[in-house]
Amino acid sequence: MDALSDLMRGVRAHGSLFGSTTLTPPWSLHFVDGAPLSLCTVVRGAGWIVPEDEPPVRLGAYDTLLVRGPGTFTFVDEVGTTAVPVECGVECATPEQGGTRHRLGWHDPGPPGGHGTRGDGSGATTLVVGAYPVHGEISRRLLQALPVVLRTPAGGSVDPVLDHLAAEVAVDAPGQQVVLDRLLDWVLVCTLREFFDRPGGRPPTWWAAQRDPVAGTALQLLHTEPAAPWTVAALAERCGVSRATLAKRFNDLVGEPPLTYLTRWRMTLAADLLLERPTATVAEVARAVGYADPFGFSAAFKRVRGLSPSGFRRTAASASPAADLHAAGTGSTGRAR
Structure with a gap:
């Protein structure tokens, strides 16, 4: 996608x-x-x-x-x-x-x-x-x-x-x-x-990068398979280039390393899952976005979003739904x- x-x-x-x-x-x-x-x-x-x-x-x-x-x-x-x-x-x-x-x-x-x-x-x-x-x-x-x-x-x-x-x-x-x-x-x-x-x-940087044969292929893979166990080496292999080539092209065009982009995207997906599935545990949400360890996921979520997954869910639940309605x-x- x-x-x-x-x-x-x-x-x-x-x-x-x-x-x-x-x-x-x-x-x-x-x-x-x-x-x-x-x-x-x-x-x-x-x-x-x-x-x-x-x-x-x-x-x-x-x-x-x-x-x-x-x-x-x-x-x-x-x-x-x-x-x-x-x-x-x-x-x-x-x-x-x-x-x-x-x-x-x-x-x-x-x-x-x-x-x-x-x-x-x-x-x-x-x-x-x-x-x-x-x-x-x-x-x-x-x-x-x-x-x-x-x-x-x-x-x-x-x-x-x-x-x-x-x-x-x-x-x-x-x-x-x-x-x-x-x-x-x-x-x-x-x-x-x-x-x-x-x-x-x-x-936005991702728009122009989509047309690049290397960075664009990597972006499509990350969006199609966000929960896959990606490493730079695995992503480079799927793109048909070396690790160094992938890292440089992606960083130059998107503005950040591929795994940094992936982490931010996973946390965006996780934020929506936490709200869409109120009965899902943090561990279940973690697995859905590619984390086997819920503690590692929680640390990454807090680093990116500024709140723990549970704190984010509580804050969103207590906020007025008027904006969406x-x-x-x-x-x-x-x-x-």
Whole structure:
């Protein structure tokens, strides 16, 4: 398994929110949940995403933006819009009802005695937002590799997926929510690929190292078989190079020796296992990540995580679960004139 696939195993869209809007400016949508990761894309029209404590970013058709929480963000027609609250006809399923699918429509009454623009399709802007809950330490490592705001422009590998997304948003068919969620996951992966590969970017070290024939092979082995009894010699043999070559290439590209990387990854896996399996003993978790000796595992865990395995489990159990539940959906308030 490659590193990105491994890090994304706990990042999945569920009950994606989308707004299909026909409007006359000004308008404003405030997404208030502050999900750990939100994906925003405009499949028709244009507007501005204004993240909390970050500069505004314009989104045109097929532009995609990732916003890392916990800050909230707003979608507006123009920065500094004069939008005021009006009755806007909101139909929204709350997270308790199984999702946050959200259809928003604005009514422009037009001039006195005239007719509004709602329903005629002119000037329509369709914003699609996927709110991603992030459960566990594995997925948090992915978030740590991302800036607060990440934008990829139209014209890349995401466009064909957005064609499917736009077509699905335009219909109301059984199973639509599942289709939207899976398409958003596809958009997320394509967006991350493009961002990490962009010229002049600063991707995480493991991203560039994956393409190296030596370090990339070693990374894939460590992620595929993390509990194997790895030594530098065994890893070098599987990679078809000498120990010295493997150690130098891995350290140069990843920034740390292969067994140091493996230890940190094992402790990340162990942290999630300690929480996912509350009845498992420390010895059982130790064996699951490649340690025959629970005392050696406990020492390594405390060195990497700062707490013993039991202390980590107690601390996590006593912490409020609100953060993860809070990320299960994205709410919004709509304002327009």
